[in-house]
Amino acid sequence: MKATIYDVAREAGVSIAAVSQVINGKGKISEERRNEIFAVMERLDYKPSVIAAALTGKKTYTFGLLIPDISNPFFAEIARAVEDRGHQLGYSIFICSTDNNDERVERYLSVLQQKSVDGIIVGTGMDHRDMLQPVLRKSMPVVLVARELPGLNVDTVVIDDYAGGYLAGGHLAGLGHKRIAVLAESAKLVSSRERIRGFREACEEAGLEWDESLVRTNGADLVKDGRRNATDWLAGDNRPTAIFCCNDLLAIGALQAAKERGLRIPADLSIVGFDNTILATATDPPLTTVAQPTGRMGELAVDLLLEQEGSRRESPRRAVLAPELVLRESTAALRGKAPIK
């Protein structure tokens, strides 16, 4: 069976207190005894129980990552970044895919508390404000990543979605496009709204007229919905010459719709995605897309979480990272016209 601290103490002929001190590098133990104890630990393949340590007031070195779906490439990347930073610092991550389902969110939140995690990183967000409130009250560290929940007093790390949309809009308008459609996720997400707002701003600055009928939100199956909506647009006679998609999944849908209608990308239709997931490199042509710095986001989220330990922060911190336009091959100047500048 598993060796305990008692086994080690007995084998080494010392008290468990001595062993504990050695484990934690505290107190004063003679070099000799210390080495002896280490040797015994090694021999018994002894691993100190984090469980037992946690019970005495220490941390569990564990936290939970609440996201919509780990099999969504964007969140998988966030997860990887969180995991890596956590691992560096000695923490383990519980993965919690919620499907944005209230019941699952509730259950996971409850489980994470029962398991005494040291904090929770939340990348899922719609109307979960109320569910988060109780855990916040227990002064459990929480940080939001890639999603915002306005009105909640929590540390947050996001990108500047407005700027991301603006980047996309500037790019497309700069290429001479006039009729540009927008495929967004749920309108409930502030990130979606911000991206559209930035996009619109850039278009209007370029003198384009804003056509609300060219903006559509999409449901659960992003690629399918995106495809359907794009098909609608492309079938009309005054079809858009470019589509801005608020994430890469939607862009894939748009790509499929275009191909189905025999439209060439980017000659006949330009498409811009968002997130720069691995999918953007798999499409043909490779997708021009707005990148989120997932690595940095995950890292920051962990760091902010850990900073909260002990001292509850007075006012929450908000880290806003810059998005970046990644030019690939799904966008081009409007046929015949040279791009501006």
Next chain:
Amino acid sequence: MKATIYDVAREAGVSIAAVSQVINGKGKISEERRNEIFAVMERLDYKPSVIAAALTGKKTYTFGLLIPDISNPFFAEIARAVEDRGHQLGYSIFICSTDNNDERVERYLSVLQQKSVDGIIVGTGMDHRDMLQPVLRKSMPVVLVARELPGLNVDTVVIDDYAGGYLAGGHLAGLGHKRIAVLAESAKLVSSRERIRGFREACEEAGLEWDESLVRTNGADLVKDGRRNATDWLAGDNRPTAIFCCNDLLAIGALQAAKERGLRIPADLSIVGFDNTILATATDPPLTTVAQPTGRMGELAVDLLLEQEGSRRESPRRAVLAPELVLRESTAALRGKAPIK
């Protein structure tokens, strides 16, 4: 602060033993008292500590998932399946991306033991046999998923890789292809070897000659390596007319190489992938690929793990699932020739 069982007992005017019984639905407590206690728990937002319970010999309801990389779509899907089945049964999952790096494997294995997980699902595999041995000896439940470690006495759930390769080979040969190249992962993986073996068998049965120079293994950056190797082949004068890729990432590389050379898919070159990840639907054309039933695999892995609890199994179980060829648009009959049958 967090409420404990003592708080509940005090509030309800009973002993902690009574509260404990209510929590676990054991013992005999009068209906009345029970409801009263439930009410207090609710009011205090009390969550029983899994940590403390675990210390008294109960389980932690937690297990670890060791995979190469959670941001690899295939493993993200496995993870999702494992998570879902676990969640159903009340378990939480630690995600552990190892990058197939010995040091990381070692550390994660150690951490998982310190955190007293109830079991470990291993989807990472190369030469980790020796590292697994000690944890097996401590009678920690372990099951392998999607990877095999021959010689290890462990439950395993895999697909029939040989059959998967055979499926791909039969498909391509049936389409009339004669010169078919193979892009594989590391030759150390038995899954790679098996896929190739099955593929070869199918080709030979179709009367094709096997050309070892048309088989290449690839390193860490699968899409880049795949692209490079494919480029090599496609540049030659006796270029292959089809490529079988042992996973979708490699297929993307091949797709890129083909496009770079101006080859049309599938008219000039047929490509078959493996895994049927979301990537296969994002490519253009969509990728014909051999699907692994990730949902079922994850589920089975969890179930086998849980079956191991308590009674150590005499002889390990091996679940072999059937792969399935998913026909999409990246394959076609050799130019001019009608497909056989």
Next chain:
DNA sequence: TTGAAAGCGCTACCAC
């Protein structure tokens, strides 16, 4: 039916 009390493995404080 209910409660008192003995641990589970470990930490931390206090004596020696």
Next chain:
DNA sequence: GTGGTAGCGCTTTCAA
């Protein structure tokens, strides 16, 4: 330097 010991929150006999 070193060891004894009181908990941490909970489960589980065993008596009452």
